[in-house]
Amino acid sequence: MAVIKDTTIKALKYQNYKGKNKTIPNQWKFGVDVGLYVLMRKNGAKLWQHQYSFKNIDGKNVRRVLSYGAYPDVSLKEAKAKYRANNELVKQGIDPFDERERLEKEKQAKAKAELKRLEQEKIERDRKQKYTFEKMAREWHNTKSPEWSAKHKTEVMSSFQRFAFPVIGKKPIDSIERFDLMELLKDIEQRPNPPLTALRKLRQRLEAVFWYVIDTYKIIDENPAANIKSTSFKKVPEQHLRALPHEELPELMRRIESYKGFMTTKLALKMLVHTFVRHSELRLAQWSEIDWNKRLWTIPESRMKAGKPHVVPISNQVIEILKELQIINGHYPFIFASNHKPHQQAISENAVLVMLKNIGMWQTTTAHGLRSTFSSLANEQQINPDVIERQLAHTAGDKVRAAYNRSEYLPHRIALMQWYSNWIDGKQEPFGQFFESFSKSNTSQLIQVQK
Template structure:
């Protein structure tokens, strides 16, 4: 006689497990602990002989009587096809686990974890966040082998409609690297994004706002007059004289300054290219550092943070904030000093290779990079002294 929900609910546990039969192979096993398990009884081959087997269909309370009957009917169809529903269920579990391990998100996170040591912490966070926002919600759970190039392109073109061309190109680069990681680890047979040239709108880069040569004198006079701390004022001055990246300046430690050799050696972990970079220090730069030593000489960093609980060194917004307060908002950012120096140095006849090396735009090839360091260091000393002399003349012109 078929079971009813009322009968199932009334069934009480006993000292030993017992069964209530619904018919067509479906039964309910009541255990001594009170749990009620749906099972389907069938016969299937094992070692050449037909034996009785049980297939678990779930726990009553989570699986209703109606749902258990539907599952039982599906299992019965499998048996009718001379297949073992229990073995099939195990295969599906294995496949689901494999697909989960090989999902795009799982592969992407594995790639990210493998490469994180090569990146700056900020870059690593931003890269993963891009994928979490724009890729994982749509194809993150799909097996990486099942994803086509068209699916990825369709996602990226949605962003193009919002004029996020820079983001789309970065995501394409990220996804291509993830698929290449999957290919190298034999999860896919080929990289579907290996050649996607021309499919996305080109991203038109905009240069960082900077100053022209005739604007420098007025800028230097305003820098002396702006209401800010001595530490912040010196940070802007030193950035102008050395034209390093702001992150390289903010993270600088006194231990990296070689007063005897008149050099500032920026360690690889603070560099974009992860290679040590030497900044020859002009007479003026050494003077600026001497003034700075009176302010922060007892600190580990040249520019310690005013809020050391968040960061041990100066905030990334500090220099640009000073520049904005000087009246240059929208006209100049700290990174613009690099373009300013490059333009003026090129116009004044310095060798482009020497300028590029001092900007730390060196080739990634380690042998060539080492060669350039040795070849250009003396030229770079002259270049850096000329640049500081140029800025000093500009200041005198503005003060006259």
């Protein structure tokens, strides 16, 4: 085949047809190389085409035609380059037609991904400029408040409006740093008659808002309020509220049962009533501390006020509470895992206290007051004071009483905990009478725990 030059293609006319037909067809081919030709059309258009044979997956030869564009938009040199490249693909067993489709799809996918990336960048820029602290705080409040009482809902928003919005409300959420929050909180602390309780609650709410933004919008990566400890501020003066009279335990349990909030918190308060441990001892409880066979919960020394491990016998009622919790939080380390970061955190230090407030028991008792409720009832029953004090994890007042080890009182404490749970449930029986029957029917358990 003679060498074809660009000038030849340029000079080529539709009327130059030299084929076998007497009349010029609507389109005809001018060969440039084996399989490469210019398709001449009646309207004067010159189109580059490449015809080749390719074996399909069935092993049959299939004729395919590739179009390279119109001349002179695509020059002879460019057409030949495409022609050679596609012939090379055929030699490698690759169908140029399929390859071109693949590359086109890949190109479209990349273009789509790039467009999406640019759109996302714009969204992120808009978010950072548009999403101020006030907007995010209100959004968090709207999301969480359906679980709260009307009074608590109003109190939370009022704290933002009073303290936070005037200072950081209009700031973009990603521009707020730990220093800004410390400055805000310290300013509250330095006021005459500072509202210290409100300050501590605000600190917790600031942290909650930032966690919400991190999880929902990914605008920020770190929570500037997370490392601000309550110990950084003046201590709230301790208030001594009366213990709940044991006659009011049924009403407390009725209100707990009717509570519609976070189930983990509800079960935490139920367990607190039955076990009367300190709130901090309960809140951070882990499944590894539970001995299901011996029905004992061992609180490690790190969480105990006296710095010594404390054993809490588990009553039948507490077993049922733990089984409910196991369904909810059994795959997390904490028995009372937080709703926000269940793999890493327990419920907040105020969760149970807020629930007491929401069920209308805030002015009646506190979490610590439940310990006094048990102590008063147990002393009324003339139970051995050493057994009571041991179960309350109180340090003995003299060396003789301190010399007793936990196993010497454990059978009595096991019976005591079951008796108290029964009492809470309305099965009110003198402890002496209960202990006698319990010891006879639970001999094997009492022997096992002392091994």
